[in-house]
Amino acid sequence: MYHFSAMGLTLPQGGPGRSHLDRRCGQPVSAGGGSPRLDRVTVTPDLPALLEAAHVVTLPMRVRFRGVSEREAVLLRGPRGWAEWAPFVEYDDADAARWLAAAVEAGWGELPPPVRDAVGVNATVPAVPPDQVQGVLARYDVSRTAKVKVAEKGQALADDVARVTEVRRVLGPDARIRVDANGAWSVDEAVEALRALAPLGLEYAEQPCATVEELAALRVALARAGAEVPVAADESVRRAEDPLRVARERAADLVVVKVAPLGGVARALEVVEACGLPAVVSSALDTSVGLAVGVRLAAALPRLEHDCGLGTAALLRADVVADPLLPVGGELTTARADAARRATDPASLTAYRSSAERERWWRERLARAHALV
Ligand SMILES: O=C(O)CCC(=O)c1ccccc1C(=O)O
Numbered sequence: 041m042y043h044f045s046a047m048g049l050t051l052p053q054g055g056p057g058r059s060h061l062d063r064r065c066g067q068p069v070s071a072g073g074g075s076p077r078l079d080r081v082t083v084t085p086d087l088p089a090l091l092e093a094a095h096v097v098t099l100p101m102r103v104r105f106r107g108v109s110e111r112e113a114v115l116l117r118g119p120r121g122w123a124e125w126a127p128f129v130e131y132d133d134a135d136a137a138r139w140l141a142a143a144v145e146a147g148w149g150e151l152p153p154p155v156r157d158a159v160g161v162n163a164t165v166p167a168v169p170p171d172q173v174q175g176v177l178a179r180y181d182v183s184r185t186a187k188v189k190v191a192e193k194g195q196a197l198a199d200d201v202a203r204v205t206e207v208r209r210v211l212g213p214d215a216r217i218r219v220d221a222n223g224a225w226s227v228d229e230a231v232e233a234l235r236a237l238a239p240l241g242l243e244y245a246e247q248p249c250a251t252v253e254e255l256a257a258l259r260v261a262l263a264r265a266g267a268e269v270p271v272a273a274d275e276s277v278r279r280a281e282d283p284l285r286v287a288r289e290r291a292a293d294l295v296v297v298k299v300a301p302l303g304g305v306a307r308a309l310e311v312v313e314a315c316g317l318p319a320v321v322s323s324a325l326d327t328s329v330g331l332a333v334g335v336r337l338a339a340a341l342p343r344l345e346h347d348c349g350l351g352t353a354a355l356l357r358a359d360v361v362a363d364p365l366l367p368v369g370g371e372l373t374t375a376r377a378d379a380a381r382r383a384t385d386p387a388s389l390t391a392y393r394s395s396a397e398r399e400r401w402w403r404e405r406l407a408r409a410h411a412l413v
């Protein structure tokens with residue numbers, strides 16, 4: 041069984057009151073003095089129902105991202121709407137079970153209510169050469185904020201500087217530019233890289249180093265070096281045994297949260313509340329169905345001060361809805377997000393249906409994950 045309470049959640053100093061994270065997906069939740077948004081009943085479907093609901097697709101991408109050029113996903117038709125289950129292929133079954141808890145919440149449960157009806161969205165620029173930057177940015181109706189991938193294997197700091205310089209040139213001096221190193225730098229490399237990139241104007245650096253200890257050391261080193269770039273934690277939240285540790289250790293200025301890896305919208309809200317740090321919602325390279333649930337998380341956060349990484353439908357060449365959930369005027373609305381979750385297109389599910397071999401792999405994985413939820 042997968043227990044949220046097994047994750048050792050302890051509040052950072054100065055955080056709000058005790059959090060109620062011992063909610064188990066699939067069980068009715070009792071009030072127990074907890075937050076009212078947890079008084080929702082989610083009934084996990086049994087395995088035959090889940091397999092019956094599942095459609096496995098392989099979607100081509102426009103540009104290589106995270107080392108892949110195709111995105112595989114399982115679309116689940118739940119009684120409450122479509123849901124997406126697409127844990128990255130290298131993730132283990134425990135990770136996959138958390139992603140399944142999120143899909144069950146979306147398809148069989150109820151999402152926490154929004155407090156805003158639109159959220160700002162950033163453009164996401166993969167680690168492309170500078171001459172491709174303009175083309176990538178042109179796919180987004182977004183001008184205020186871009187996230188740029190840096191520290192790609194096989195590339196040098198000069199490549200990052202050239203890419204970020206080009207993003208700055210295209211978007212202009214007022215745009216917010218954040219970089220994401222996916223933990224690839226050592227502390228020293230991060231200091232060197234961020235000193236080189238800081239003059240271009242950085243909103244923050246996402247997961248510059250791999251560990252919480254390194255992030256904490258980097259924040260000190262950056263302050264000493266006079267390169268005060270805020271640090272955001274991504275993998276240190278979504279892949280950590282204890283997602284609050286990064287906040288307790290003062291290892292980040294803000295947290296990046298993703299619905300699926302954290303086990304759902306309600307659970308992600310709890311993590312943000314307990315961290316007590318500003319949050320940015322981001323995608324896990326989801327289809328429009330997964331992105332729509334990300335919009336619902338962003339819309340439900342009590343405070344939202346940053347644009348969110350939910351524009352990644354632009355990285356897919358094909359999607360599971362006829363009208364992909366792409367930002368308009370730099371925003372996504374909850375109305376369009378909810379519509380996307382109703383609009384999953386049977387023709388796309390057929391056209392992009394995975395090979396028999398991949399379908400078998402995903403269905404077996406689904407059964408293993410289900411046994412852990
Ligand atoms: O945040 C964004 O702009 C887009 C999402 C993104 O970068 C991402 C997508 C899939 C897997 C990992 C990441 C990441 O933030 O590291």
Ligand SMILES: [Mg+2]
Nearest residue numbers: 220246247274
């Ligand atoms: Mg990231």
